[in-house]
Amino acid sequence: MKIKLGSGRNLGLFFIKFLAYSQISLVIFILLVVPLGQSEVQGSVPSISFIYEWSRRVSDFVSRSPIVRRFLGGGEPVTTPRLIQFQGYPCETHQVTTEDGFILVMHRIPYGPHQKYPPLHSRPPVILFHGNSQSSADWVINRPNEDALGFYLADAGYDVWLVNQRGNDYSTRHVSLTTSDSAFWDHSAHEMGVYDVTAMINYITAYTGQPRVHFIGYSLSCSSFLIALAKRPEYNEKVGLAILMAPGVFFNGFYFGLLRPTAVGASLYEVFNKFLGGIPLIPHVATNLLHRILPVFCHPKVDLLGVCLIFIKVAFGDDQGLITQDKMPLITMVAPNTFSVKVAIHGWQMVGSGRFHEYDYGITKNKVIYGTAHPPDYNLTNVRVPVSIMVGATDFLANPRDAKTLARKLPNLVDFHYVENPNFKHLDFCYAKGVGKLVYSRVVRMLDAYSYGKSYG
Ligand SMILES: *[C@@H]1O[C@H](CO)[C@@H](O)[C@H](O)[C@H]1NC(C)=O
Numbered sequence: 213m214k215i216k217l218g219s220g221r222n223l224g225l226f227f228i229k230f231l232a233y234s235q236i237s238l239v240i241f242i243l244l245v246v247p248l249g250q251s252e253v254q255g256s257v258p259s260i261s262f263i264y265e266w267s268r269r270v271s272d273f274v275s276r277s278p279i280v281r282r283f284l285g286g287g288e289p290v291t292t293p294r295l296i297q298f299q300g301y302p303c304e305t306h307q308v309t310t311e312d313g314f315i316l317v318m319h320r321i322p323y324g325p326h327q328k329y330p331p332l333h334s335r336p337p338v339i340l341f342h343g344n345s346q347s348s349a350d351w352v353i354n355r356p357n358e359d360a361l362g363f364y365l366a367d368a369g370y371d372v373w374l375v376n377q378r379g380n381d382y383s384t385r386h387v388s389l390t391t392s393d394s395a396f397w398d399h400s401a402h403e404m405g406v407y408d409v410t411a412m413i414n415y416i417t418a419y420t421g422q423p424r425v426h427f428i429g430y431s432l433s434c435s436s437f438l439i440a441l442a443k444r445p446e447y448n449e450k451v452g453l454a455i456l457m458a459p460g461v462f463f464n465g466f467y468f469g470l471l472r473p474t475a476v477g478a479s480l481y482e483v484f485n486k487f488l489g490g491i492p493l494i495p496h497v498a499t500n501l502l503h504r505i506l507p508v509f510c511h512p513k514v515d516l517l518g519v520c521l522i523f524i525k526v527a528f529g530d531d532q533g534l535i536t537q538d539k540m541p542l543i544t545m546v547a548p549n550t551f552s553v554k555v556a557i558h559g560w561q562m563v564g565s566g567r568f569h570e571y572d573y574g575i576t577k578n579k580v581i582y583g584t585a586h587p588p589d590y591n592l593t594n595v596r597v598p599v600s601i602m603v604g605a606t607d608f609l610a611n612p613r614d615a616k617t618l619a620r621k622l623p624n625l626v627d628f629h630y631v632e633n634p635n636f637k638h639l640d641f642c643y644a645k646g647v648g649k650l651v652y653s654r655v656v657r658m659l660d661a662y663s664y665g666k667s668y669g
Pocket of ligand 1: 591594
């Protein structure tokens, strides 16, 4: 297959874009993102916290106001359990506490509604881990027979565990910290791997009594998974098959028109982090408000120009209509979700360096923490479980060339698959029309092969 990406652009145009976009995106980052996130962590910069507090109060007031709620049709917020039960599937909510005190929420679909009786043999458990700025809900917004991986797996006979990363709308609790503490947000994909993924694996294997759990990751959660096994290889024993969809691990081919050039100065962002302390990208009160406003604003009858869809196409690439406008209210009802700014900075450092390495604290602190000036690479030789990789041929976030780099470094790669649609891009793994047939059917074939020894071809 021929793959065309943003590489052949002429240099002059690139240079102009570089100058323009790096300025614009930095300004956006500073003006918009930082104050918003700061509003959740109160008082970390006292002189300007008044503005943040004010914006926080406005969003809180607006989201509570009965008039706004009526206009937005808002009663109860849309949650993963409600979405699952609405489709007639059973749902359980589980909590696991990580070694560093985060209380993570997992939503379980133990079986499909057409399989009411307890199975003769136990169902293989599967962790389904969302991408960054998502939650467990993104896997169940569509109807069961229409491209919802959560239901798809349950119908295929699996015990589905929809997990939530620390800090998103569900996993907001900690044994001693609250989301208003800066220390709560002092984490990147590193901690999500080392603590979250391992805690989930431990809990699910213990709860189900199964020796192994399969893992399905998408985008950033693929990194978290690989970090978990690279840093704590003993967990190889507890994982069956790992399926990595659009893995965001190496970023040499990463092309994000508006944002790529800012990665050049990524190591500088750590200065931000030192100064501001840990903050979320968007405070929870704002995501809750967005989940009420956006479905109305992005509804095809309101958004006549299709602004929401245009935004997605500009940011994530035009997939020639695989994500349709009628899906926008469903998608925006649950996404975007929030995450720590440090997650973004860590990712950005790896876009800048092109390597898969631990968090870069700057030379002085690196020497204290790692004993070297540069942060060490994650050792992928330690990831011994069978891994299946699925990529979109024209995904410019999780670029197929970078997925190939990853594939070469994994000792037990069992499958590398280009999705059979030349326009398949990053978000399509979650939201595209027809993704069930294109991708999820293969996911189930792979799982069946590693659960029951069937062939997957
Ligand atoms: C990576 O881990 C393997 C064992 O899994 C070890 O043999 C190798 O030396 C490690 N590489 C580095 C650079 O630490």
